[in-house]
Amino acid sequence: MKPNDVSVFLVEDDEDFRDALADCLDGAGFHVRVFADALSFYKGSLALRPDVAVIDVNLPDGSGLEVLGHVTALGVGAILLTARGTTSDRVAGYEAGADIYFVKPVDTHELIAAIRGLTVKSRRRMEAAGKGGEAPVSDGAAAPAWLLKQRSHLLVGPDLQVVRLADQQTRLLAALALHAPNAAPRDDLLAALGHNPEFSDRQILDSAIRRLRRTVEESAGIPLAVTTIPRVSYALRDGIVLDPN
Numbered sequence: 001m002k003p004n005d006v007s008v009f010l011v012e013d014d015e016d017f018r019d020a021l022a023d024c025l026d027g028a029g030f031h032v033r034v035f036a037d038a039l040s041f042y043k044g045s046l047a048l049r050p051d052v053a054v055i056d057v058n059l060p061d062g063s064g065l066e067v068l069g070h071v072t073a074l075g076v077g078a079i080l081l082t083a084r085g086t087t088s089d090r091v092a093g094y095e096a097g098a099d100i101y102f103v104k105p106v107d108t109h110e111l112i113a114a115i116r117g118l119t120v121k122s123r124r125r126m127e128a129a130g131k132g133g134e135a136p137v138s139d140g141a142a143a144p145a146w147l148l149k150q151r152s153h154l155l156v157g158p159d160l161q162v163v164r165l166a167d168q169q170t171r172l173l174a175a176l177a178l179h180a181p182n183a184a185p186r187d188d189l190l191a192a193l194g195h196n197p198e199f200s201d202r203q204i205l206d207s208a209i210r211r212l213r214r215t216v217e218e219s220a221g222i223p224l225a226v227t228t229i230p231r232v233s234y235a236l237r238d239g240i241v242l243d244p245n
Helices: 015-027 038-047 064-074 087-096 108-131 167-179 186-192 202-220
Strands: 007-011 031-035 052-056 077-082 100-103 146-149 154-156 162-164 226-229 233-236 240-243
Touching (some): 007 015, 007 038, 015 031, 015 108, 038 064, 038 154, 052 064, 052 108, 064 077, 064 087, 064 240, 077 087, 077 108, 087 100, 167 186, 167 202, 167 233, 202 226
Parallel strands (some): 007 031, 052 077, 146 240
Antiparallel strands (some): 154 162, 226 233
């Protein structure tokens, strides 16, 4: 493994520290992309999957612990940076999915070694998944087209469009995504909308799907690939990463 084959995403809001650390990692031969907040990182991870993400705990638009949920879902090595080094802080970081926890100031030699080690482990996991029948994500491969941030009710598109969804729309889209690319059971979709399937008119779901399609196309400028399966239900053909945050 050559250093310049390693992709690192650095999420840090302190500009001076971010630039200094990026220069150091770049000097070690890594391919580094920097992000000043969580949302820009989410958008960036739609286009590329890094080998390792280095994340500051305190971000202007959320906690780095929340970002870890998205990172671990991608199968990416996760390093957490923080000024807080108590035992409870470390435990919270590891429970959120951090592989390694660094307290600032960071020893850059140790950080570089940690990134190299995590990259090896991450790629081995992906190779093992591929042998088990799942297609591994290759370095620089395109990620699924959309990112759904469920708690924030934000849908981020393939060209970094941000669509604000209503609560019901978020739950409906998440239910569709859980079954994609297959048809989602109609009862599951009605339940996601808060309706009892036994006593709900089918037009309720049909109307909700139409509103969801219209909201996404008007805000993102491209359609969401929700296909109607006659007399059955609906199927989502687009790939979506579900982020609980």
